[in-house]
Amino acid sequence: xxxxxxxxxxxxxxxxxxxxxxxxxxxxxxxxxxxxxxxxxxxxxxxxxxxxxxxxxxxxxxxxxxxxxxxxxxxxxxxxxxxxxxxxxxxxxxxxxxxxxxxxxxxxxxxxxxxxxxxxxxxxxxxxxxxxxxxxxxxxxxxxxxxxxxxxxxxxxxxxxxxxxxxxxxxxxxxxxxxxxxxxxxxxxxxxxxxxxxxxxxxxxxxxxxxxxxxxxxxxxxxxxxxxxxxxxxxxxxxxxxxxxxxxxxxxxxxxxxxxxxxxxxxxxxx
Amino acid sequence: xxxxxxxxxxxxxxxxxxxxxxxxxxxxxxxxxxxxxxxxxxxxxxxxxxxxxxxxxxxxxxxxxxxxxxxxxxxxxxxxxxxxxxxxxxxxxxxxxxxxxxxxxxxxxxxxxxxxxxxxxxxxxxxxxxxxxxxxxxxxxxxxxxxxxxxxxxxxxxxxxxxxxxxxxxxxxxxxxxxxxxxxxxxxxxxxxxxxxxxxxxxxxxxxxxxxxxxxxxxxxxxxxxxxxxxxxxxxxxxxxxxxxxxxxxxxxxxxxxxxxxxxxxxxxxx
DNA sequence: TTGCTCCTCACGTCACGTGAGGTGGC
DNA sequence: TTGCTCCTCACGTCACGTGAGGTGGC
Numbered sequence: 001x002x003x004x005x006x007x008x009x010x011x012x013x014x015x016x017x018x019x020x021x022x023x024x025x026x027x028x029x030x031x032x033x034x035x036x037x038x039x040x041x042x043x044x045x046x047x048x049x050x051x052x053x054x055x056x057x058x059x060x061x062x063x064x065x066x067x068x069x070x071x072x073x074x075x076x077x078x079x080x081x082x083x084x085x086x087x088x089x090x091x092x093x094x095x096x097x098x099x100x101x102x103x104x105x106x107x108x109x110x111x112x113x114x115x116x117x118x119x120x121x122x123x124x125x126x127x128x129x130x131x132x133x134x135x136x137x138x139x140x141x142x143x144x145x146x147x148x149x150x151x152x153x154x155x156x157x158x159x160x161x162x163x164x165x166x167x168x169x170x171x172x173x174x175x176x177x178x179x180x181x182x183x184x185x186x187x188x189x190x191x192x193x194x195x196x197x198x199x200x201x202x203x204x205x206x207x208x209x210x211x212x213x214x215x216x217x218x219x220x221x222x223x224x225x226x227x228x229x230x231x232x233x234x235x236x237x238x239x240x241x242x243x244x245x246x247x248x249x250x251x252x253x254x255x256x257x258x259x260x261x262x263x264x265x266x267x268x269x270x271x
Numbered sequence: 272x273x274x275x276x277x278x279x280x281x282x283x284x285x286x287x288x289x290x291x292x293x294x295x296x297x298x299x300x301x302x303x304x305x306x307x308x309x310x311x312x313x314x315x316x317x318x319x320x321x322x323x324x325x326x327x328x329x330x331x332x333x334x335x336x337x338x339x340x341x342x343x344x345x346x347x348x349x350x351x352x353x354x355x356x357x358x359x360x361x362x363x364x365x366x367x368x369x370x371x372x373x374x375x376x377x378x379x380x381x382x383x384x385x386x387x388x389x390x391x392x393x394x395x396x397x398x399x400x401x402x403x404x405x406x407x408x409x410x411x412x413x414x415x416x417x418x419x420x421x422x423x424x425x426x427x428x429x430x431x432x433x434x435x436x437x438x439x440x441x442x443x444x445x446x447x448x449x450x451x452x453x454x455x456x457x458x459x460x461x462x463x464x465x466x467x468x469x470x471x472x473x474x475x476x477x478x479x480x481x482x483x484x485x486x487x488x489x490x491x492x493x494x495x496x497x498x499x500x501x502x503x504x505x506x507x508x509x510x511x512x513x514x515x516x517x518x519x520x521x522x523x524x525x526x527x528x529x530x531x532x533x534x535x536x537x538x539x540x541x542x
Numbered sequence: 543t544t545g546c547t548c549c550t551c552a553c554g555t556c557a558c559g560t561g562a563g564g565t566g567g568c
Numbered sequence: 569t570t571g572c573t574c575c576t577c578a579c580g581t582c583a584c585g586t587g588a589g590g591t592g593g594c
Contacts, residue, residue, distance in 0.1 A: 003499075003502045003503050003505075005498075005502060006547075006548075007547090007548070008442060008446050008547070008548080009498065009502070009507070011445050011446045012442065012445040012446065012494065012498065012512065013491075013494050013495050013497075013498030013499070014491060014494070014495060015445060015490075015491040015494060017407075017445075017446060017447060017448045017584085017585085018446045018447065018548090019447070019583095019584060019585060019586090020583080020584065020585095022549090022550095022584095023583065023584055023585095027583090036548095036592095038592075038593095039547095039548070039549075039591075039592055039593080040548080040549055040550085040591090040592095041547085041548055041549075041592090042548085042549090046498075046499040046502055046503065049495040049498070049499060050379075050495070052495075053379060053491055053492060053495060054376070054379065056491060057372055057375065057376040057379065058376075059583085060369075060372045060488075061369065061372055061373070061376075064582080064583090065582085065583075081380050084376070084380060085377075085380075088373055088376065088377070091369075091373060092373065095366065095369055095370065095373075098331075098332060098362075098366055099366065101328055101331045101332055102332070102359055102362060102363065102366075104328065105325070105328040105329075105332075105355070105359065106356075106359070108321075108324060108325065108328065109352050109355060109356070136288075171279060171283065174282050174283040174286060174288075175279050175282045175283065175288060175289045176288060176289065176290070176559090177288045177559095178559095217331075219286075220284075220285060220286040220324055220327060221324060223283065223284050223285070223286060224284050224285060224320040224321070224323075224324060226284075227276075227280065227283065227284030227317075227320070228274075228284070228317040228320060231274045231276060231280070231317055232274050232317065234274075236280070241283065277573075277574075278573090278574070279573070279574080288558085288559085289574090290557095290558060290559060290560090291557080291558065291559095293558095293575090293576095294557065294558055294559095298557090307566095307574095309566070309567095310565075310566055310567080310573095310574070310575075311565090311566095311574080311575055311576085312566090312573085312574055312575075313574085313575090330557085335556080335557090336556085336557075447585085448585090449585095
């Protein structure tokens with residue numbers, strides 16, 4: 001129980017480097033069981049080995065130190081294991097996305113089939129919507145929860161969806177990877193909706209529309225194609241970019257079956 | 272061809288942030304096609320979009336900028352695609368290791384069955400060996416290539432292996448994640464080996480030996496168990512830690528079937 | 543006394559992000 | 569003229585790694 005180890009021995013037993021161990025002490029992630037008052041030597045207990053092993057694994061998975069701290073402060077073992085397993089779920093999701101990034105890279109190298117460009121006048125519509133400042137990496141998760149909330153609200157008010165879910169993206173969202181996003185579910189009427197903040201008017205306009213087929217990891221290729229077209233035609237117009245989720249994760253579990261319309265605002269042609 | 276874009280437009284089309292684009296300009300990863308002499312504005316060409324897409328994917332996969340540069344300077348498209356695919360192979364391997372880290376974390380939470388401890392007098396032996404300073408992350412790859420070289424040498428000299436491959440690890444390898452490692456293939460005789468640098472004497476000694484079952488991602492648990500035992504018995508001795516690859520990647524493709532003996536040096540008991 | 547292991551600053555690294563303060567064209 | 573988009577420093581962040589310079593016990 002009380003066997004104490006010097007930092008080098010503890011390092012060999014846990015495979016954490018000495019520098020890392022000192023850092024974990026500094027930031028309060030893993031404090032040594034004791035400190036020699038005379039020499040200042042850190043003294044670790046063999047009982048700290050399991051905690052060190054958990055830390056090492058999470059760091060291997062690039063979990064931030066603060067998050068690991070949250071996991072480890074949970075004293076009750078059952079609760080703690082649940083927290084860990086939940087984090088593992090997130091890791092797995094990240095991993096799946098990495099897989100999909102690799103796939104999209106392969107696809108890119110094999111030459112992406114650029115889709116067809118369509119000019120479309122999108123009419124304005126009434127919708128239930130939620131607007132927020134969203135960070136780039138949180139966007140996919142945010143959209144998922146928000147659309148679930150919007151669909152639940154639709155049902156609650158006895159309304160029906162009059163078209164695919166969609167979202168408007170501010171320039172800052174792309175340029176600073178952090179900006180306003182409006183997620184909306186169109187509906188023919190918002191009668192009876194008492195929460196006024198949910199009701200929104202989604203402005204229409206003239207857009208170049210391209211269909212993106214497959215997961216979001218590769219959607220930048222469609223953005224590139226649409227943007228190139230708009231640039232070469234010199235018809236770009238200001239305003240948010242719009243995505244329509246024609247076939248979304250609510251309709252299919254097969255990532256390859258996803259269909260997203262990328263809508264790039266363009267000028268009304270001069271007569 | 273010549274359509275030029277301001278940095279914000281290029282950001283929206285490539286999904287790279289403006290800050291990232293400026294950084295890639297600074298470090299020479301992606302220079303804008305032109306710069307406005309009056310304003311200093313960066314001007315990108317639509318022809319640069321594919322390069323930006325490749326960069327974005329590799330960065331999503333955490334490939335260092337310098338490596339991406341190496342990939343992109345390869346002008347010939349065929350060679351370049353081969354280089355990229357090779358890097359993708361590495362990525363896939365890292366991903367598989369992440370999977371295995373997750374698995375070992377789950378195993379850890381379900382309570383690892385700590386193996387049996389054996390005291391063993393390991394005799395000294397002659398061996399073909401390669402010694403080098405190795406970085407932590409390179410170790411597994413280094414061992415693979417080195418053992419292939421050693422086996423090839425054995426065959427070349429008409430010798431036979433007299434025991435499992437093994438390696439000696441300096442303290443610095445664990446404590447600084449960068450230190451001396453000796454990989455060796457034991458052989459009863461080194462007669463006829465003209466490359467003297469290959470011949471080594473692997474010293475024997477008294478060790479505590481524990482068998483690690485499964486992939487290397489979880490081997491720290493066995494280190495922890497062996498180290499705890501040695502500490503609690505107060506029998507630790509100086510000297511490198513030794514691993515014997517009883518069932519290695521050369522013998523099986525199933526990670527769960529791997530068997531590695533972790534040998535921790537201990538003192539000769541006093542009469 | 544020599545070596546060994548440990549200690550504490552202070553600074554470097556990598557890939558950007560975060561402001562501050564300022565400029566040019568519609 | 570106001571806004572907008574862009575510009576360049578300079579510094580911050582995260583998780584350590586890299587020395588420099590120094591101390592205590594066998």
